[in-house]
Amino acid sequence: MKKNYSAWQINYQDFHKQLSLTEQIYFLIRFAVLAPSGHNSQPWKFSVKKTTVFLKPEIQRAIPMSDPAQRQMFISLGCALENFLIAADYYNLKNKIEYIDDKTYGIMTKIVIEKSKSTKDEKEHLIFSIPKRRTNRNKYLERLPEKEFINKITNLSNNDARIELINKKDIKDSLAQIAIEAQIEAMEDKNFRKELSEYLKSNITDSKLGMPAVGFGIPTLISFFAPTLIKYINVNKLSRKKDETLLKKYTPFLGIISTAKDNKESWIKAGRLYEQIALEAEKQNLSTAPLAAAIQTKNFHKDIQKLIQSNFRPQLIFRLGYSEKIAGHTPRLTAEEITEI
Ligand SMILES: Cc1cc2nc3c(=O)[nH]c(=O)nc-3n(C[C@H](O)[C@H](O)[C@H](O)COP(=O)(O)O)c2cc1C
Incomplete structure (x- = not known):
């Protein structure tokens, strides 16, 4: 190792x-x-x-x-x-x-x-x-988690923070669309891309920080060039179709964690909830993958609020489902x- x-x-x-x-x-x-x-x-x-x-x-x-x-x-x-x-x-x-x-x-x-x-x-x-x-960014299967698991996760909601697990097709597809548009929008900013490129690493990196490109499905040879590529090109524009399929077809559930307040303490609490969910999911061999762009970029979070008819502030979106391919x-x-x- x-x-x-x-x-x-x-x-x-x-x-x-x-x-x-x-x-x-x-x-x-x-x-x-x-x-x-x-x-x-x-x-x-x-x-x-x-x-x-x-x-x-x-x-x-x-x-x-x-x-x-x-x-x-x-x-x-x-x-x-x-x-x-x-x-x-x-x-x-x-x-x-x-x-x-x-x-x-x-x-x-x-x-x-x-x-x-x-x-x-x-x-x-x-x-x-x-x-x-x-974090597993691979395709997830159609197979749904047990009802009991869904109830357990949904019941983690409280007065400060709420968890929505969405698998109704029309709402899930709309949420997926918001997430994709937000990703593309975020990647339009060259400073964002530059920072991301510093955290994207080759698959054989010795760095203790950042993300080896294999986590995004990038093979080792290409992983050496991936940071430079991402620095100069909005790759999400190119992968729009693939990302749409991933989120609409190969993601049975999209989750949203949102909070009543929007301050540092509630962000910590949202993080605690996400980790609880990710670990409960792991226990059932379910995969998870967070998606931050729709929360962070411009006013996309308002589109999410409208979609799920909530006045709580969305803090994290994540994918949830079974996967045959497990990430490193x-x-x-x-x-x-x-x-x-
Ligand atoms: C607050 C937060 C936001 C994240 N946003 C994204 C995201 O937008 N896209 C993505 O692919 N991964 C996202 N991730 C996953 C991280 O990239 C991942 O946790 C990190 O690379 C460590 O890998 P691991 O989760 O496999 O341990 C996010 C994680 C956190 C905690």
């Missing part, structure tokens, strides 16, 4: 080799770094003070051209937070979370960890989905590299 993928190898038993609660907390961060993030920018950093953990955005790894409001950054932080908390739960560590306004970071998440005595149904725990989850993992910085000592 290449070094930049080593973060995916976690031995669950190693937790018990950690001598202090603080060391155990460091161990939990190994699960947090496996979260998804916009462009695989991994915009998170942790600091641990005894039994208190702070999760902060890493501004150096922001992607300002595609994420000027930092929405994706905080959604990604929410995904990392959820992984951390799921791991804490598995190892019977209780937690108390606080979202704190902060001058430097906008918002910081403070997590206080405590030992607890309760036990868990270990084999079924969501922690086991964390190292298996990956993307590289990661290790827990040590994103933790302040």
Whole structure:
């Protein structure tokens, strides 16, 4: 295994080799770094003070051209937070979370960890989905997920955040169309393309950040040229037909996470929800893939609100379905590299 993928190898038993609660907390961060993030920018950093953990955005790894409001950054932080908390739960560590306004970071998440005595149904725990989850941009099958799964996911909705899983053809096709138009629009901006090209990597990259082109179905030889190609050409204009087929024919469900408020705290909460859904899906061997353009670009989010007749603010759209082809993992910085000592 290449070094930049080593973060995916976690031995669950190693937790018990950690001598202090603080060391155990460091161990939990190994699960947090496996979260998804916009462009695989991994915009998170942790600091641990005894039994208190702070999760902060890493501004150096922001992607300002595609994420000027930092929405994706905080959604990604929410995904990392959820992984951390799921791991804490598995190892019977209780937690108390606080979202704190902060001058430097906008918002910081403070997590206080405590030992607890309760036990868990270990084999079924969501922690086991964390190292298996990956964004899968391949075709999905027509086969539908079980009703029970759909209900479970829909029931994660609450007063702050809502989840819609759409498979009614006319609405799904309209949503797909909005997503595609938004992608093309986003790619019209040359600064957006330049930033994306820096995160698109060859299939044999040693980088710990960014997305190997294989994740977009690009073979190794072409993967060396893909970043340059994307920098100068709006490739989404060329792949419009293919993308339409992917989202309309080969995507049985499109999901929308939306929130009552539209601030950093609600973005973190939307991220937590997405990660929960992605992990629940993984447990059922279902694939997921987020689509950010319609949320981020111009006023496309208003078209979505109109379509689903909701005044909640859409924060993330994602594909959901079974797939025969499973994508590989993307590289990661290790827990040590994103933790302040
Ligand atoms: C907030 C957010 C937005 C994303 N937007 C897109 C997107 O628009 N298109 C896409 O192909 N992938 C998108 N992704 C998926 C990331 O590219 C992916 O999570 C990252 O490359 C890491 O790979 P992994 O999810 O397989 O671990 C998004 C992920 C997050 C968390």
